[in-house]
Amino acid sequence: MTFPRNSGHPVKGEITNQPRTNHERKTSELHRVKVEAVKLLRESEESASQIARELGIPQTNLSRWKREMEEDPEGAFPGKGNARDEELARLRRENAKLKKERDI
Numbered sequence: 001m002t003f004p005r006n007s008g009h010p011v012k013g014e015i016t017n018q019p020r021t022n023h024e025r026k027t028s029e030l031h032r033v034k035v036e037a038v039k040l041l042r043e044s045e046e047s048a049s050q051i052a053r054e055l056g057i058p059q060t061n062l063s064r065w066k067r068e069m070e071e072d073p074e075g076a077f078p079g080k081g082n083a084r085d086e087e088l089a090r091l092r093r094e095n096a097k098l099k100k101e102r103d104i
Helices: 022-043 048-055 059-071 083-103
Strands: none
Touching: 022 048, 022 059, 048 059
């Protein structure tokens, strides 16, 4: 849903579903591409490796996207990393904290 803009600028209180920044547009486009790739994989009789080749992406990415969609269809591809990245960051912070404690 998009409301009219005032000289190209958002009107105060404007409600829109359109991405506002380049990052939001890229994230939105990437999400759409991933969803479409997984949909193609599910509906096709071709193998994941064949579809990945046709799309020009690594087969491991396509398989991971499919798994993420199966695990959490609504939360897949949030645009700010994934649970694995968040877990890795958390473990790295914890590791750094433990090293500091050990060195004291």
